[in-house]
Amino acid sequence: MKHIQVKWLYLFILSIIWGSSFILIKKSLLGLTPYQLGSLRTVITAIFLLLVGYKKLKQINKKQWKWIALSGFIGSFIPAYLFAIAETEIDSSVTSILNSLVPLNTILLGFAVFRISSTRRQVLGVIVGFIGTAILILKGSELNPEQNYLYAGFVILSTVMYGLNVNIIKRHLQDVKPLAIASGNYIIIVIPALIILFLSDFFNTETFQNPHFKMSLVYVTILSFFGTALAKVLFNKLIQMSTPVFASSVTYIMPIVALIWGVLDGETFTPLQGFATIIILIGVYLSHQKSSNTIILGKQ
Template sequence: MSNQQQKWFYLCLLSLVWGSSFILMKKALLGVTPIQLGALRMLFTAIFLLSVAPKSLKKIQKKHYKYIVYTALLGTFIPGFLFAFAITSIDSSIVSILNSLTPFNTLIFGAIVFGFGFKRTQLYGILIGLIGTLILILKGAALNPNQNYWFALLIIVASVGYAFNANMVKKYLNDLNALSIVTGNFLLLIIPAFVVLAFTDFFSTFSFQNEVLMQSLGYLAILSIVGTGIAKTIYNKLVHISDPVFSSSVTYLIPLVAIFWGMLDGEKLSPLQIFAGIIILLGVYLVNKKK
């Protein structure tokens, strides 16, 4: 398989996996709190990665660890909790569309902070995407007055974290393989995640007889192993063989999968919201246009 074919294969595979993650989070939240979901997701992923790939840690050099810490915090720890809280207040399909802002932020911060190139067409794409986002949020707030669309800000903040993560992987960790980066990330997150979980009532209320909790943990296991551990490894590999903006473009394929699952679960989108989503995708297309 050529490098070009690999890029598109990984992009499509990630869209399927991450597009299904939103509904898995929504289902998992039936039995755990947002804080517990974020912490357990990290712990499950860490256990999985350290079980199957402990040797990958040997490839991490001293110079890498500073950026391993940064990418762990900005690309996993903080977004993990922000997404969990957002899905408690707005539909998972809307969250997936808002996540499409990641390529915009990747481009903006890549140019401003990391010195990557910036084209006029890409600037137009950013502005178009922001218009679509504004329409999506305002219409969603009017259509679902019982949902708190201020939580959309959490997804925007998370997308900034993802943007920094992608740019750091490309610029500072390009000589380290994808599996080593992800395993290093979750090794560092074990203690913080356990501490966060310990401050909730998870351990005092845990029971194998609690069917709702057991189902939630099942959804979490799938989300952690496939949607986090394996998917993040593929994503870092994609960043290595392409570039941060192309890699973050997975976020404009993700909503197609997430909306499908959301509608099966009874979520609804108005025609204007669908139109706003198309505007966002058009913006992302312009951001990623080479000429």
């Protein structure tokens, strides 16, 4: 009974942490540019992870480093900038809902790239999920004409990268400890992040004079420690104590937390957008359900 209670506690904590990440990005952007935010998030996370995981790097052999590097860039480095750029135009709550497409894109890429089989129910889930996405984006652009909803494409591209990253880790890094993977990712991507930070005029006097600068640093530090470094460790622990299916159910709760933060911050959210959210989450739910009617979309 105690073990069951602990896994639910982990799920709840992760939902709060990841659901709050989107409002932290929004607040960080008050005093930072998207490129400064993406770079700082990577650099600060690298410091946290390498302090506790540096010794784990020896577990990675030479052949695996190319996959570690690819995983780092598509699973952490590029999305950190894409999410920041997206939230310069669209609400944090909408961004969080679009992020729920990760499981659907994981299935699509698993079939298209890695030839992994899928079920009819999973295929239906993908279709339903993308219908909900279309409604959400179209209604959002109508409701907020001053916002450029083409920027939703940056979030969708990030979810594709996350889906590809999951498949890469599953196929090529299965025998590497999660902390070693994360530490390896960040020891590689921290250098280009520092270069971009330097080129973004972060060390310019005008940046430091921004009245929101100090609080933005606080927000991005919280985001890096809790939303990236700590969350990775907690999620891996949750998978170990439960199942991947149970752990992935955090996807259903995150948008609720993000929506609450968004509404509290003055973001508008209509009943139709709520309906679109439900459609997306139904699609995610269907994609995670097993069925005896399997469509062999690829090799077993």
